[in-house]
Every structure is written in C-alpha cells, then in structure tokens.
Amino acid sequence: MGRKFFGTDGIRGETNTGAMTAEMAMRVAQAAGAHFRRGDHRHRVVIGKDTRLSGYMMESALVAGFTSMGVDVIMTGPLPTPAVALLTREMRADLGVMISASHNPYRDNGIKLFGPDGFKLDDDTEAAIEALIEQQPSLVPAAHIGRARRIEDARGRYIHAVKQSVSDDISFDGLKVVIDCAHGAAYQVAPSAIWELGAEIVTLGVDPDGTNINDGVGSTAIAAVQAKVIEEGADIGIALDGDADRLIVIDEKGQAVDGDQIMALIATRMAEKGELTGGGMVATVMSNLGLERHLAERGLSLERTKVGDRYVLERMRAGGFNVGGEQSGHMILLDHATTGDGTVAALRVLASLVREGRPASEVLHRFERVPQVLHNVRYAGGHPLEADSVKAAIADAEAELAEKGRLVIRPSGTEPVIRVMAEGDDEAQVEAVVTRICDAVREAAG
Structure with a gap:
C-alpha cells in the first residue's frame, strides 16, 4: 500500500x-x-x-x-x-x-x-x-x-564533530576555498569548520533572509560558485544545498564535480588505507556506469539501490558498507555520520587535496564518464508510465541498448515529474533513446 x-x-x-x-x-x-x-x-x-x-x-x-x-x-x-x-x-x-x-x-x-x-x-x-x-x-x-x-x-557541537572526520595531522593552510551555503542551514557552521582547519575562505550564500534559500546559489545552482572560483583564483569551490546534506565540488578551472567522482575519490583512498568496509560502496541506479567500471578495475564492487539516500543507507547498513551516496551529491560516510553530510564530505575532499598536493582538477577526476542523458518530463496528473505506448517505447529502448548501456525511468518522489535516464558508449544513440521515451510520456500525459 x-x-x-x-x-x-x-x-x-x-x-x-x-x-x-x-x-x-x-x-x-x-x-x-x-x-x-x-x-x-x-x-x-x-x-x-x-x-x-x-x-x-x-x-x-x-x-x-x-x-x-x-x-x-x-x-x-x-x-x-x-x-x-x-x-x-x-x-x-x-x-x-x-x-x-x-x-x-x-x-x-x-x-x-x-x-x-x-x-x-x-x-x-x-x-x-x-x-x-x-x-x-x-x-x-x-x-x-x-x-x-x-x-x-548546537552549532559548536556540530563543528567540533565534523572536524573529527579529518586526521589531526591535516591542516588546510594554503588552500583558498570558495564555499556556497545556499543561504541555508550551514551558513554559519560550514565556513567556520573549514576556516578553523586553516583554509582561507570566500563565502557565498551566507545571508539568509527567509526567502532566498537555494535562490541562484547552492548545489543546484552552481554558476555563482563557478564564477567566484575563477574570479578569486581559488583552489576549489564547495556548494551545499539548503539543508547541507548534499555537496557539489567545483575544481580550480570552474568545472563541476558530481557525487560520483567524489565517491570514487573517497572510496578508493579509503580502500588504499584499508579503511573501506563491505568490499566496495553503495550508490543508486542513477550513478554513472563509469564509476562502476572504475571500482571494478580496483577489485571493488558497486551495489545499486533505487533513488533516495535512505535506500542507500539501508543497503549500507545491511551489507556492512561505510561509503555510499548519490550522483546528486549526497555523501554518506558511516564512520562519521548517520546520514548524508555535505560538510564532512567536503572536508574529506580538502584533505585529499592536501595529501596529494595536486590541483583539484587532477585529484577529483577519477574516471571517464560514460555518456549519460537525463531528461525530466513534468505532467499534470494520471499515470503516464502505465500507458501502452510508453511501455512499448521503453521496451524498444531496452532492446536497442541491450548490453551497450542502461536505461532508468522513474517518477520523482517529491514532484509530478518523470525522470528518463539512459547511458551508453554511443552518446547520439543515448540522446535519441531518451528523446523518444520523453515524447511518448508527454503524449500519454496529454
């Protein structure tokens, strides 16, 4: 029910x-x-x-x-x-x-x-x-x-806790970090934690007025932080969402780094140090096939769940994994938090920059992404995915991709939107497949 x-x-x-x-x-x-x-x-x-x-x-x-x-x-x-x-x-x-x-x-x-x-x-x-x-x-x-x-x-307690996720021998001295808090819940704690560990910080989205949360700032509107990283000549940009359980990173060239690359960095580094449990990590069906291949080359597994960090967490707890997350930026590091924590994940990324002594664009580019296309179709009501025409379009697409890619179609859990995602080595084919299914959904939805 x-x-x-x-x-x-x-x-x-x-x-x-x-x-x-x-x-x-x-x-x-x-x-x-x-x-x-x-x-x-x-x-x-x-x-x-x-x-x-x-x-x-x-x-x-x-x-x-x-x-x-x-x-x-x-x-x-x-x-x-x-x-x-x-x-x-x-x-x-x-x-x-x-x-x-x-x-x-x-x-x-x-x-x-x-x-x-x-x-x-x-x-x-x-x-x-x-x-x-x-x-x-x-x-x-x-x-x-x-x-x-x-x-x-409460803020001081949390700042102290997240700083414990970084080794005592790590200092962020010499790093210039742009941090965008989306005018949201982390507008005080996240900049404070990073500054207390030694970084020079440039802040965005730290002036909430009750109506500007996520408005042109944060992890779902990254143009502002991308521009600020370039303008300031910063080493890295950190973009959180309104409640700070999600993270997107911007490298020193202004390029966005999604959750898949961040998870790859954290999981492989932990595996090298013998700290990764479960033999791999957990992500959702939306994570890129390139992540799965990258982990497999290192003898690590990628277990997939349906979309939602709660489902990732449930699989992590059941399988004894301590790293999991979503491409959208939810990072769950069970050694340090019981749910997604953008600030903890950001500190781990900054620590990797210090350890490796290389630019963010090199440290955070862990694998080549397989071409992936995601389109959203908004609808007014009904159940368009149950239409015979949509089912036929999906079946045709699955047959066409066969062993060459993946197809994921799901209704959003928070809004009247159907999300259609496909990936494969042939980008033109993937785009065509997604377009056909989206057209079928729109027609069925009226």
Missing part, C-alpha cells in the same frame, strides 16, 4: 497547502510522539530547521504537537540535517526532526524524522506514524505536558 504523506525523504510540499500546514505539522508531531513514547522516562525530541520563512511556523506547530503528548522539546535553530541526526543520538533523544525542503525553493518546506539512533526512519515506522496521524491523539493530562527550550551550543 502506498504511503499517503511520506515521500522518499519525509513529508514535503508547498507551505500552507496540502500536507504542509501548521495543523498537519502538529498532527505529525502528535503521531510521532505517540509512536516513540515508550516507558516511564521523560521523552525528548530534537528539532532543527533550515532558514525558510515558514520554519518558524512549522517549528511552533511541531512544538505544540510534541508537548501536548508529554514530549520535551529541544530546539537548535538553523542547523544542517546531519547535525540534527547527530544531536538526536548524542542527547539520548527519542527522536529528531529536521524542518527543511532541502534544495527546493523557499515556498516549500518539509519534515524529516530520525530515530533515537540518528538514522532516518524505515518504511514500516513511517507507515505506523501515518496511521496515527489520522487518528484522534491521546493527549496527556495538564501536569504531564512537555517542556520546550532552545540550546545555544
């Missing part, structure tokens, strides 16, 4: 509509509070947020919901998603909540939930919470209402 509220990464949507209202946030908190309220101890939840204007409204609604269920609330203020996961575990909380719509524009917001171990909830737990959302909550007596307070040292 499909989930009604939860998508691939929590609950997300346009603020004040559908499932993203203050009323709904309170109901989610009451349902989550009821689900995690076990035993006689004082229950507590950690709540963080990014810099969206609606974050205050959603935070207040969540506080009301949790306290009405007898759960104490600890508010951190603006903080990256991985920091909330970290503090949930460190503060022995029963659950954690991040208020963010990640790379989406400010009009959207979302609610991500973490269990007491700092990991995102599995499908069964989300399904149980969904069932409780639509039931009347059992509120606690007045004497047992939860308390709420803010903590002032």
Whole structure:
C-alpha cells in the first residue's frame, strides 16, 4: 500500500497547502510522539530547521504537537540535517526532526524524522506514524505536558564533530576555498569548520533572509560558485544545498564535480588505507556506469539501490558498507555520520587535496564518464508510465541498448515529474533513446 504523506525523504510540499500546514505539522508531531513514547522516562525530541520563512511556523506547530503528548522539546535553530541526526543520538533523544525542503525553493518546506539512533526512519515506522496521524491523539493530562527550550551550543557541537572526520595531522593552510551555503542551514557552521582547519575562505550564500534559500546559489545552482572560483583564483569551490546534506565540488578551472567522482575519490583512498568496509560502496541506479567500471578495475564492487539516500543507507547498513551516496551529491560516510553530510564530505575532499598536493582538477577526476542523458518530463496528473505506448517505447529502448548501456525511468518522489535516464558508449544513440521515451510520456500525459 502506498504511503499517503511520506515521500522518499519525509513529508514535503508547498507551505500552507496540502500536507504542509501548521495543523498537519502538529498532527505529525502528535503521531510521532505517540509512536516513540515508550516507558516511564521523560521523552525528548530534537528539532532543527533550515532558514525558510515558514520554519518558524512549522517549528511552533511541531512544538505544540510534541508537548501536548508529554514530549520535551529541544530546539537548535538553523542547523544542517546531519547535525540534527547527530544531536538526536548524542542527547539520548527519542527522536529528531529536521524542518527543511532541502534544495527546493523557499515556498516549500518539509519534515524529516530520525530515530533515537540518528538514522532516518524505515518504511514500516513511517507507515505506523501515518496511521496515527489520522487518528484522534491521546493527549496527556495538564501536569504531564512537555517542556520546550532552545540550546545555544548546537552549532559548536556540530563543528567540533565534523572536524573529527579529518586526521589531526591535516591542516588546510594554503588552500583558498570558495564555499556556497545556499543561504541555508550551514551558513554559519560550514565556513567556520573549514576556516578553523586553516583554509582561507570566500563565502557565498551566507545571508539568509527567509526567502532566498537555494535562490541562484547552492548545489543546484552552481554558476555563482563557478564564477567566484575563477574570479578569486581559488583552489576549489564547495556548494551545499539548503539543508547541507548534499555537496557539489567545483575544481580550480570552474568545472563541476558530481557525487560520483567524489565517491570514487573517497572510496578508493579509503580502500588504499584499508579503511573501506563491505568490499566496495553503495550508490543508486542513477550513478554513472563509469564509476562502476572504475571500482571494478580496483577489485571493488558497486551495489545499486533505487533513488533516495535512505535506500542507500539501508543497503549500507545491511551489507556492512561505510561509503555510499548519490550522483546528486549526497555523501554518506558511516564512520562519521548517520546520514548524508555535505560538510564532512567536503572536508574529506580538502584533505585529499592536501595529501596529494595536486590541483583539484587532477585529484577529483577519477574516471571517464560514460555518456549519460537525463531528461525530466513534468505532467499534470494520471499515470503516464502505465500507458501502452510508453511501455512499448521503453521496451524498444531496452532492446536497442541491450548490453551497450542502461536505461532508468522513474517518477520523482517529491514532484509530478518523470525522470528518463539512459547511458551508453554511443552518446547520439543515448540522446535519441531518451528523446523518444520523453515524447511518448508527454503524449500519454496529454
């Protein structure tokens, strides 16, 4: 049975509509509070947020919901998603909540939930919470209402933690780094962590006003950081998204480096040092075939999952892997974090620059990408992938690519979009295949 509220990464949507209202946030908190309220101890939840204007409204609604269920609330203020996961575990909380719509524009917001171990909830737990959302909550007596307070040292705790991901003998002295925080959750912590390790920093996207998050900056709008790297003559550029769980790197020539190349760098270096576990790494079906070939040449495996960092994480935990991620920039390094952490991944990349003493364009170019084409088709409603004409177009494409490439077609988990991706050694063939399928989807969708 499909989930009604939860998508691939929590609950997300346009603020004040559908499932993203203050009323709904309170109901989610009451349902989550009821689900995690076990035993006689004082229950507590950690709540963080990014810099969206609606974050205050959603935070207040969540506080009301949790306290009405007898759960104490600890508010951190603006903080990256991985920091909330970290503090949930460190503060022995029963659950954690991040208020963010990640790379989406400010009009959207979302609610991500973490269990007491700092990991995102599995499908069964989300399904149980969904069932409780639509039931009347059992509120606690007045004497047992939860308390709420803010903590002032959350940022410092997180900065200290991420710096531990770099060896004590590493200093970033001599590196000039442009860091773009997307006017988002990491606008203070990420520049501080990199500066404290010795780098000269140039900042972008560090002046949030509630409505400018991800607006022309960050990991999904990299033109600004690319230009700044060239203008400043920087060694490297770091671009995070709104909640800082995603990373895109820009080399000294202004060229973008995606998650596949970053994962290849981190995984192979760890393998050389005997630190890589699981015999390889985990990525999604969207990662480039070139990454798979690169790892295979070094005796390492690439296990693929469906799209979504939560599914990557589930496979990592099941298979004993400590490196995984997505081409889009989610990097999961389980030795240091329980979820994707753009700042931790950035520090590992900077450490590699120091270790190798070569330009970023050389250090980060680990393999030749196989030509890959990805097109998105937006639709108004219905189920275009179920149309016979679309199924026929897909079957023809699969037969044409056969052993020469891959085809991945999937609906987005957060918006009404069909993503059509193909890759193979013949770029013209790949482009033609994707175009035909997209045309079929558009026609079926009307």
